[in-house]
Amino acid sequence: MPRYITLRPELYEQLRQEAARRNRTIKAQALHWLTIGKAVETSGLYPHTELSALLERFDLENQFE
Template sequence: MPRYITLSPALYEHLRREAALNDRTIKAQALHWLAIGKALEASDLYTHSELTALLERFEADTRPE
C-alpha cells in the first residue's frame, strides 16, 4: 500500500533536478538519498553535530531565494 509524504516545493525541485542529472526517476532519486542518509547515520564516520551542520548547510542551499 503506497504511503505519501509532503516535501517543500524547493526540496522537490532539487530532487527533480538531481533525478534528471542522474538519469533516475524522482522516486529512485529520493530512495537513493534515503539510502545515503541511512548509511551515514548508521556509520561512525560523522558525529551527530557534524551531520546536523551538514543538513543545515544543505537546507540553506535549497531554500528559495
C-alpha cells in the same frame, strides 16, 4: 500499499532536477538519497552534531536556487 510523504517544494524541485540529471525517476532518486543518508547516519563515523551542522549549511547554501 503505497505510502506518501510531504516534501518542501524546494526539496522536491532539487529532487526532480537531480533525477533528470541522473536519468532516474523521482522515486528512484529519493530512494537513492535516503539510502545514502541512512548509510552515513548509521555508520557511526559522523557525530549527530556534525551531521546537523552540515545539513544546516547545505540548506543555507541552497535556499536561493
